[in-house]
Amino acid sequence: MRYVIGVDLGTSAVKVMLMNEEGLVCDTVSKSYPLIQKKSGYSEQAPQEWVDKTTEAIKTLVNQMEGHVDQIEGISFSGQMHGLVLLNEDHHVLREAILWNDTRTTEQCQQIYDLVGPDKLLQITKNPALEGFTLPKLLWVKQHEPDIYSQAAVFLLPKDYLRFVMTGQLHSEYSDAAGTLLLDVAEKRWSKEICDLVGVEPHLCPPLVASHDSVGTITKAFAQATGLSSTTKVFAGGADNACGAIGSxxxxxxxxxxxxxxxxxxxxxxxxxxxxxxxxxxxxxxxxxxxxxxxxxxxxxxxxxxxxxxxxxxxxxxxxxxxxxxxxxxxxxxxxxxxxxxxxxxxxxxxxxxxxxxxxxxxxxxxxxxxxxxxxxxxxxxxxxxxxxxxxxxxxxxxxxxxxxxxxxxxxxxxxxxxxxxxxxxxEQGPAVGAGMLAAYGCGWFDSLQQCADVFTTEAQVYExxxxxxxxxxxxxxxxxxxxxxxxxxxxxxxxxxxx
CATH class of the missing domain: 3.30.420.40 (ATPase, nucleotide binding domain)
Known part of the structure; x- marks a missing residue:
């Protein structure tokens, strides 16, 4: 039997799910972590908490597994959207992550409208400037924490940081990048025009890949920490709502x-x-x-x-x-x-x-x-x-x-x-199933995500x-x-x- 792991990095906990090639959920382990709320409207998290709790959860999952660890062929991710993780040139975290439900950035949203214009913003990003999105957070750090901003070499979204620690590879993918206000959604590329208008250096944006793309294998260090095989393939994954859609x-x-x-x-x-x-x-x-x-x-x-x-x-x-x-x-x-x-x-x-x-x-x-x-x-x-x-x-x-x-x-x-x-x-297991399906599709078990869904999802009841x-x-x-x-x-x- 072959297996994949879906990791759902949520706001309050990480859920790690083991699924087999028949679409059955074999085991699920969750680990919670705290919010950091320094002021009214602030919502932050320590990225190391995501790494530590995910490592613990996967290790527990592997220890409880009945089969052999080499049968776990792939792993992919679902993640809370919009959160800002800033890394320096050495890829060390510069500050706590600012989360999707942080509302401190009303002023920066207005700045975006003033600099870009609401019509152009909608034309390129397909979304209005709201406090939850990533770009307003980036501008807030630039305005209020200039020393930190000046050290930033790249920004990542929460699940992308977790994946980076597991693989050593820096990427974002389209479904999560769409929630930053920096992506040209129709063209699926970072918008240099938006970056230039708001004064954000384009090099801060990580390379883009598709949700089912392979981004390598896990590092030997992460394999040793979790018990996974170092040959386990890692796939980019998607935003929580995109993965919820796939899993449904x-x-x-x-x-x-x-x-x-x-x-x-x-x-x-x-x-x-x-x-x-x-x-x-x-x-x-x-x-x-x-x-x-x-x-x-x-x-x-x-x-x-x-x-x-x-x-x-x-x-x-x-x-x-x-x-x-x-x-x-x-x-x-x-x-x-x-x-x-x-x-x-x-x-x-x-x-x-x-x-x-x-x-x-x-x-x-x-x-x-x-x-x-x-x-x-x-x-x-x-x-x-x-x-x-x-x-x-x-x-x-x-x-x-x-x-x-x-x-x-x-x-x-x-x-x-x-x-x-x-x-x-x-x-119904929500985004974690979608993450698992992306891994199963990426591993070549199915010719399409729809074929995968035909196996992994079943209707139970209908209400008219x-x-x-x-x-x-x-x-x-x-x-x-x-x-x-x-x-x-x-x-x-x-x-x-x-x-x-």
Missing amino acids: GILSQGKTLCSIGTSGVVLSYEERNDLDFEGKVHYFNHGEAQAFYTMGVTLAAGYSLSWFKDIFAADEDYERLLAGLEEVPIGANGLLFTPYLVGERTPHADATIRSSFIGVEASHKRKDFTRAIIEGITFSLNESIAIFRANGKKIDRIVSIGGGAKNETWLQIQADVFDATIVKLAN PIPENVAKYKTLFKIYQDIYTQTKDLNEALQTFRPQ
Whole structure:
């Protein structure tokens, strides 16, 4: 039997997964690491933590493996997007990595618009300037830490740094590079024009490869530290959402994914590089060669539910929190929730807006609030679907993964709110499976990623929209959409009273 390893480098933990050539998950090991939050809005991590925890996880995986280590033919990666890792000429890390959820760079986003212009930025990078992206972070370091910036020889994204330590080779790949605001997304090359306009030296950008490309083998030192064979092939991998799409079979036109984790994503496959969504949704390179994907983001999707649990049901598990969810009628007995706990991304790129419960009355029970939160998360994701449909995309079948796929009532709510068939996968492991598939394809097990998906992904259950529910939710969705505009000024006025 042959095996591959998929490494998913997340924000709070790394997940390492062993998969065989039949697409079965043989073992999974996770190791967590902390965030560094020095100030309000700051979010950093020590890159050495990624290396140490990944090394521990792979070593555990190898020690638990029933077969021989030489049967592990390849390894590939999925990674949190946008994070900035700066290396000097000796390839040593210059500072902690600044992560995707760091919001200190509002000023730098405006600088990008002033220097490049919003139209040109969208034309080249296909995305607006948002705090989460890499270029604003690079400009922040240049402005506030000039000594560090002057020593920088190259920047890497999180999983690319991890791969560099494992191989000694410096690369980025298209799907992750698309989230930097430095890539010409359509042409799949770093944009010298953007670099020149914002004053970033082009040599800071690493060489680009495709997600399935081989970038060598692991070093002898990493082999000794983990127990892997030094002949293990290493493949470039992809951004977490691109790998989530691969691992869910979103590999052809018309395929759409709904992923509900800490944040929430609606992602749709694109064949063309010239569609114009006016920056309302993200537009990135896919891990599949010559393909792209459009994506809307809800910043606090699953986080809204975990926040509610931590505050009001800390001693209970999610199963008990969601018990009785199906008993609450559509609309949660007149209660609506907006999941803006940390601001919002799609369709409102607004760092100031905050959540609201609308319609609270004394008769409401905890399960009403729970249902309202789940409906609010789903409404927010539906705003991205509405943008896709308004631009002519047909969205009638959606693969659902993550926390939203673990509860049958929530899956039915998705079908009814989205007015689309919802598909639950038999073995849903998200981006780690996509990383494993890239390794399997890179090793030559399959002639295409689609062939690989036919083996590695299987549908388990389908949820069809119920017409009368769809009608009710369409009415509620219009009310939900009014809440943002009605509360925007109020939240801006409250900003000075929030912790700074």
